[in-house]
Amino acid sequence: MAISFTVNGEDRQVDVDPDTPLLWVLRDELRLTGTKFGCGIAQCGACTVHMNGMTLRSCVTPVSSVDGSEVTTIEGLDSPAAKAVQDAWVGIDVPQCGYCQSGQVMSATALLEENPAPTDEEIDEAMAGNICRCATYVRIRQAIHDAAKTLEG
Amino acid sequence: MTIHTNRRAFLKGTGAGLVVGVMLPQAARAAQKSGASAALATGEAAEGAFAPNAFVRIAPDDTVTVLVKHIEFGQGPYTGLSTLVAEELDADWGQMRATSAPSNPALYANTAFGIQGTGGSTAMPNSYMQMRKAGAAARAMLVSAAADRFGVPATEITVAKGVVSHEGSGQSATFGELAEAAAEVEPPVDPPVKDAKDFALIGTDRPKVDSRAKSTGEAQFTLDVYRDDMLTAMVVRPPKFGATLKSHDAGAALKIPGVVKVAAIPQGIAVYGENTYAALKGRAAVTAEWDESGAETRSSEQMMAEWTEAAHGAGKEVSSTGDTAAALAEAETVHEVVQQFPFLAHTPMEPLDAVIELREGEAEVWMGSQLQTVDHGAIAGTLGLPNDKITLNTMLAGGSFGRRATGDSHFAVEAATVAKERGQGATKLLWTREDDLRGGYYRPLTVHRLRGGLDADGNITAWDHTIATQSIMAGTPFEAMMTDGLDPTAFEGAKVLPYAVPNHRVGWARMESAIPVLWWRSVGHTHTAHAVETFMDELLEKAGRDAVEGRLALMDDETFAREAGVLRRVADMADWSGQKGYGVAVHKSFDSYVAQIAEVEDRDGTPHIARVWCAVDCGVAVNPNVIKAQMEGGIGYGASAVLFDALTLGEGGHVQQENWDTYRMLRIHEMPDVQVSIVESDESPTGVGEPGLPPLSPAVANAWRSLTGRTPRRLPMVPVDQA
Ligand code: FES
Ligand code: FES
Numbered sequence: 054m055a056i057s058f059t060v061n062g063e064d065r066q067v068d069v070d071p072d073t074p075l076l077w078v079l080r081d082e083l084r085l086t087g088t089k090f091g092c093g094i095a096q097c098g099a100c101t102v103h104m105n106g107m108t109l110r111s112c113v114t115p116v117s118s119v120d121g122s123e124v125t126t127i128e129g130l131d132s133p134a135a136k137a138v139q140d141a142w143v144g145i146d147v148p149q150c151g152y153c154q155s156g157q158v159m160s161a162t163a164l165l166e167e168n169p170a171p172t173d174e175e176i177d178e179a180m181a182g183n184i185c186r187c188a189t190y191v192r193i194r195q196a197i198h199d200a201a202k203t204l205e206g
Numbered sequence: 207m208t209i210h211t212n213r214r215a216f217l218k219g220t221g222a223g224l225v226v227g228v229m230l231p232q233a234a235r236a237a238q239k240s241g242a243s244a245a246l247a248t249g250e251a252a253e254g255a256f257a258p259n260a261f262v263r264i265a266p267d268d269t270v271t272v273l274v275k276h277i278e279f280g281q282g283p284y285t286g287l288s289t290l291v292a293e294e295l296d297a298d299w300g301q302m303r304a305t306s307a308p309s310n311p312a313l314y315a316n317t318a319f320g321i322q323g324t325g326g327s328t329a330m331p332n333s334y335m336q337m338r339k340a341g342a343a344a345r346a347m348l349v350s351a352a353a354d355r356f357g358v359p360a361t362e363i364t365v366a367k368g369v370v371s372h373e374g375s376g377q378s379a380t381f382g383e384l385a386e387a388a389a390e391v392e393p394p395v396d397p398p399v400k401d402a403k404d405f406a407l408i409g410t411d412r413p414k415v416d417s418r419a420k421s422t423g424e425a426q427f428t429l430d431v432y433r434d435d436m437l438t439a440m441v442v443r444p445p446k447f448g449a450t451l452k453s454h455d456a457g458a459a460l461k462i463p464g465v466v467k468v469a470a471i472p473q474g475i476a477v478y479g480e481n482t483y484a485a486l487k488g489r490a491a492v493t494a495e496w497d498e499s500g501a502e503t504r505s506s507e508q509m510m511a512e513w514t515e516a517a518h519g520a521g522k523e524v525s526s527t528g529d530t531a532a533a534l535a536e537a538e539t540v541h542e543v544v545q546q547f548p549f550l551a552h553t554p555m556e557p558l559d560a561v562i563e564l565r566e567g568e569a570e571v572w573m574g575s576q577l578q579t580v581d582h583g584a585i586a587g588t589l590g591l592p593n594d595k596i597t598l599n600t601m602l603a604g605g606s607f608g609r610r611a612t613g614d615s616h617f618a619v620e621a622a623t624v625a626k627e628r629g630q631g632a633t634k635l636l637w638t639r640e641d642d643l644r645g646g647y648y649r650p651l652t653v654h655r656l657r658g659g660l661d662a663d664g665n666i667t668a669w670d671h672t673i674a675t676q677s678i679m680a681g682t683p684f685e686a687m688m689t690d691g692l693d694p695t696a697f698e699g700a701k702v703l704p705y706a707v708p709n710h711r712v713g714w715a716r717m718e719s720a721i722p723v724l725w726w727r728s729v730g731h732t733h734t735a736h737a738v739e740t741f742m743d744e745l746l747e748k749a750g751r752d753a754v755e756g757r758l759a760l761m762d763d764e765t766f767a768r769e770a771g772v773l774r775r776v777a778d779m780a781d782w783s784g785q786k787g788y789g790v791a792v793h794k795s796f797d798s799y800v801a802q803i804a805e806v807e808d809r810d811g812t813p814h815i816a817r818v819w820c821a822v823d824c825g826v827a828v829n830p831n832v833i834k835a836q837m838e839g840g841i842g843y844g845a846s847a848v849l850f851d852a853l854t855l856g857e858g859g860h861v862q863q864e865n866w867d868t869y870r871m872l873r874i875h876e877m878p879d880v881q882v883s884i885v886e887s888d889e890s891p892t893g894v895g896e897p898g899l900p901p902l903s904p905a906v907a908n909a910w911r912s913l914t915g916r917t918p919r920r921l922p923m924v925p926v927d928q929a
Binding site: 069070073074077080081082086087088089090092093094096114115120126139147148149153154175177178180183185186188189191192193194 | 875
């Protein structure tokens with residue numbers, strides 16, 4: 054079945070089993086490999102993308118349900134919030150193995166787009182769905198505050 | 207495989223086999239697309255590139271690429287080893303790049319192992335002089351080339367930030383400009399290295415080489431390798447450890463579009479899909495019958511009871527000083543405890559995966575191999591190809607914590623088996639999180655029993671300690687490291703106490719099960735540090751002594767000065783006065799010394815770790831920022847384990863956890879604030895990937911006892927059904 058949606062601003066059409074999780078369509082069909090697989094059951098956030106501006110766990114989202122939607126992956130991030138987040142991430146060397154960090158960056162960007170100056174509690178709440186097995190949590194929290202400061206100008 | 211002539215030139219003088227690296231994130235995609243992984247990141251620049259030795263490549267565009275022999279999975283060797291080269295080379299940090307070295311033990315062996323591999327927090331210590339010499343050799347050759355070009359004596363030449371200059375004549379040249387000429391210079395045999403006082407980079411902070419690529423999704427992991435006509439394979443595995451396949455029915459699976467093949471293999475049943483989802487669906491549709499006659503059918507509860515009973519015996523003697531039995535008999539007070547530790551899964555963020563492409567008479571492999579030499583040989587053996595027909599690309603790995611270092615190479619063998627079964631073409635073997643959790647290779651379930659004797663004045667006179675656990679090394683190539691039938695990973699961290707105890711005995715009760723066990727970040731120290739440091743805390747409390755002062759009083763100043771140093775430092779950091787809710791622990795592992803104080807809160811009966819202060823002494827602090835990150839990471843990884851993690855087997859021997867919904871991970875709101883202080887030292891650098899973990903667990907348990915009066919006797923502290 055052909056499904057059409059926008060990915061990172063480009064119209065894409067895929068002809069796959071409509072139950073295929075968006076994650077595997079992004080990776081296997083579109084070769085957008087920045088979005089990662091960690092659990093497949095919406096527990097870890099490694100597969101986080103944005104759909105119409107909201108975070109979405111692509112591992113449990115059948116591709117049929119994004120028909121006609123706008124999807125952004127880490128490759129397509131370009132908002133001021135995203136840039137602030139990525140610069141802050143580099144600025145204090147957040148990543149260790151790095152495997153969870155696409156998802157962390159996607160969640161953090163969505164948070165700052167919604168709430169440009171989050172408190173620790175708000176950060177915890179927004180980021181609790183993203184596991185980092187390397188436990189870079191202290192720096193993730195700090196980097197989000199740093200990015201918020203950049204955005205404030 | 208064809209080697210381009212310019213690649214031959216590139217390799218000149220290295221004595222290397224094929225130098226391969228698809229790892230430099232920016233170049234990885236291009237290299238993959240071209241199908242020429244051998245066209246290394248710097249391959250395009252190979253014309254005129256300078257390869258002074260196996261570790262350093264200097265290109266005409268001024269980039270300096272370090273071939274890192276250790277896998278990068280977050281512990282920082284790309285940055286760490288590049289720092290050592292850059293220091294001796296007097297390079298500018300901005301020109302440094304890192305890539306994974308090819309699999310070739312003749313060039314890239316871990317000098318602590320004799321084979322190529324990473325583990326035991328050895329990456330920095332075993333590379334410290336080697337990489338500095340590599341940088342120093344390159345520098346000497348550049349200087350010699352510059353002396354020729356400038357027509358001046360080499361002794362008058364200076365090097366700074368990637369520029370080679372002669373002040374008197376005002377001439378200068380960049381590394382890139384000198385690369386071609388430097389390639390003609392005879393490499394020095396034993397180039398001198400800098401005095402520590404002249405270090406410009408070592409000991410200071412600079413950005414990690416890989417942070418940007420890891421914040422933009424560009425970093426390439428094994429999962430990200432796609433080859434033309436690649437199939438994805440998943441394996442139906444036995445429901446219990448030790449069960450074997452009786453029969454299977456692939457009919458339904460083969461009807462699923464995209465499922466191209468189902469085949470019985472020694473590990474179970476391999477299902478091949480044109481894409482990941484087809485493989486997933488196909489695997490779910492296979493039905494199988496298993497022979498469980500040789501399977502492990504005990505529950506982990508049953509094992510815990512058996513191990514506990516065994517821990518009440520003496521075990522095989524590991525060490526003994528004085529007469530512990532007599533001292534216990536004479537003691538005024540005897541304190542006895544049993545400490546129980548569950549199986550733990552590593553669950554690295556990236557599940558196990560590998561890509562193998564079979565071609566005519568050769569194969570190329572992409573995987574996050576932690577023991578390249580062992581995996582390389584295992585793959586060659588399974589495929590029936592000579593070692594030199596296998597190209598093994600060490601990929602960035604999404605964590606490991608020990609999981610990717612298996613003596614039996616079970617995963618590499620499985621990947622080679624499914625590739626061979628498929629035949630020519632590329633096959634990606636992917637384990638799901640469920641495969642990972644049920645797949646074994648756990649931190650062994652372990653029980654400690656300790657008895658301590660105090661005299662009337664509260665002095666510790668006896669310490670008797672038996673540890674019941676499986677051997678990690680037995681039956682693997684690492685068995686060679688066992689002496690007298692003793693596996694050091696069972697009791698490391700318990701055999702030698704930093705405390706003066708006149709009568710001290712340690713025994714090991716070796717337990718057996720069909721469950722494969724493995725090193726898990728800090729190995730034996732994961733449980734020995736907890737057992738020793740909580741027991742010491744309890745004995746000091748019984749003697750009415752302060753937990754910090756009491757420990758210091760028992761430490762011989764000379765032998766245990768570094769333990770005492772970190773303990774004093776951490777007590778200062780936390781303003782220690784024996785506060786309620788604070789707990790302390792100190793532990794040496796992998797030649798690094800770490801002390802921590804944890805502040806724990808009681809949240810409706812559940813412990814919450816609010817803050818952790820950490821003092822570390824790891825010799826020369828090459829990259830303070832990386833050291834701090836590893837302490838934070840070790841603390842978080844340890845916090846998850848002490849609070850929440852347990853892998854359990856139910857009645858009949860089924861693993862009860864399937865995914866992160868039931869195998870509970872620490873999340874951001876549970877992460878304590880962490881303060882790290884590095885104790886200054888001139889000693890050679892030691893590792894930091896593991897040593898940050900062991901003291902956390904006992905510090906938290908001690909804090910909880912101080913707060914609530916209750917001592918956790920079984921980990922995790924939050925029972926699995928309440929996590
Ligand atoms: S892979 Fe989607 S939440 Fe874990
Ligand atoms: S950086 Fe490794 S899992 Fe987050």
